[in-house]
Amino acid sequence: MSKTPALQVVTANDLLSGDVVFLSSGGCWRRELQHATLVRTAGDAAFLMAQAEQHEAYVVGPYLAEVMQDDAGRLEPVHYRERIRTLGPSNRPDLGRQAEGLAEVTHVSV
């Protein structure tokens, strides 16, 4: 499975819950990585980060995180830190996204 590197998404933590969220189309913040808006260029990055930073009433600490996209178009974090963020604690599969069936990365090992 070929994967395209150097794609990014904008991620942050939800202000109320602290939960991991991703900036999605229409400027919405979604908990599902697969709904994240892809950042393909420096221009995309600047635009979406500027948008994210206007959302201080909803999220904390937005930043760009690298993702890969497989042939089926599914997104997967590049860095193991982001994988853990997306899934939940690796020692507690009963906690975090992985426990809610919302984890959408294909590999659970980090």
Place this chain on the structure above:
Amino acid sequence: MYRYDEFDDRFVRERVASFRSQVERRLSGALTEDEFKPLRLQNGLYLQLHAYMLRVAIPYGTLDAPQMRQLAMIAERWDKGYGHFTTRQNIQFNWPTLQDVPAILDALADVGMHAIQTSGNCIRNVTADHFAGAAADEIEDPRPTAEILRQWSGGHPEFAFLPRKFKIAVTGSPNDRAVTKAHDIGLRMLRNAAGEPGYEVIVGGGLGRTPMIGKVIREFLPKNDLLAYLESVLRVYNLHGRRDNKYKARIKILVHESKLENIRAEVEAEFERLMAEEAGPTHALSAKEVARIEACFAPPAFDDAPDRALDLDAALAADTDFRAWVKTNVTGHRQSGYRIVTVSLKLIGEAPGDASADQMRALADIAERYSVNELRVSHEQNIVLPHVRAVDLPEVFACLQQAGLATANIGQITDIIACPGMDYCALATARSIPVAQDIANHFSSPAQAAEIGKLQIKISGCINACGHHHVGHIGILGLEKAGIESYQITLGGDATETTAIGEYAGPGFAYDDVVPAIQRLMDAYLALRANPDEIFLQVYRRLGAAPFKAALYPASNGSTGSGSGGSGKRPPEPKPHLIASAQAHQATQAQFVFYHF
């Protein structure tokens, strides 16, 4: 135990009310995150990988049964049913929501607890020997001193914005169980030649990216001079501590760079000035106040419990599990007929330091019934029942078994300290809990652990060293190397009165190679020890690093390769900006936020 007086209670309640207002203003948009962040941190509220984390102070690790039950209630009502006891004798809740935190702080205040000064560049929760008031080797109970320091440092306006955080530990025993030499200030209670009580004052110890063993700045400080002297140390640090570089801002760097004798001279000058103030020495402790606080820590009314009994002897003879548990988890007490019980929070395969709400409630019940209502949190992430009658040990063991808390492994290879690591912590560079779990699972055989004997493995998930890896007999430091986790091993560290910083052994190991590396170290140790009583650390000190490096790196016969410090010299500490620079081609922005705090 110390009970909040009217002032304590009002102070904490006012802080809760203040924080509730701050949360409301953040949610309404009246406060920006930049404005709110320092406010939440001052109240112990961090934002971690998956959620907020609330760090609750447990002063000198001491709490009673109602407090433990309240922690259980909080875990269940506002978190995910468990809490994590830390190496600073605190507890952390990993999943609170922002709007629930004021209610949690109210619930804490109801039992005389709070989360103030568990973050930020202030004097943090004062820690102490977890066997305080019970230890057979104790010169004096360190808790009154720790409580005096709690009251002095809590909300101290002059020290609310120090160059960096500041940690104080106190021990009243010559056998140091509080790691005093790895703190910004360590206090060792002792008596001078005239038999007068006082302290040896140690300054400038610390772990983190630049581990240093504390140095004695005052060999004997009379007890009554405690606050004036510590005030002087803090003033000198506050004045000269570096604020231009957070990695060089701790007092250990100031003492190292300015030389101990110069710092000592400045501290003594400030101390003399304070003691000579025209209005009188305002920092002198009043005898009445000291007596009031000491009375809170008066020994419980021990009864004339027998030291041995037929039932106890019979249980020891008949129950091998009980016998093994007594051997590892029970320590002698200063009072005949009593014992100190250490309850292991290192259940094989579980996260070190984690306890479920049910387990917390069970511990509260056991403490209430068998340990005069007292519990302690140890920096080793276990729970101590300080005053258990020897004859009650079989019943206590049975209760712990029912609660899943009867693991017999204190001081053994599976009694591992581990920080939360990257499974929770925003600062971490690698995971630590799963490494501890894998090692514990691998060495889960009680017979194997007993054969290995006393061994301290300590694991940190980043160079901030919350897992105390520098002072582990075997230290494991998780870092990132080229986008994957890499674990450095240090050897020969020591957290006791013979403090030592572990020696860097060589290149790091991939995650899956850590357990085999530990197994090779154990194989080498068992082959090298002179007798079954010679523990790993003693063998290491007798033979040096070479045979253990050879075991770790068999292909190189102990040579650890380029840049590995084969001579034992510590390599340069990884600098976060260098890591980021070297790996810029693959670094995400996330890597940069590791170092924001």
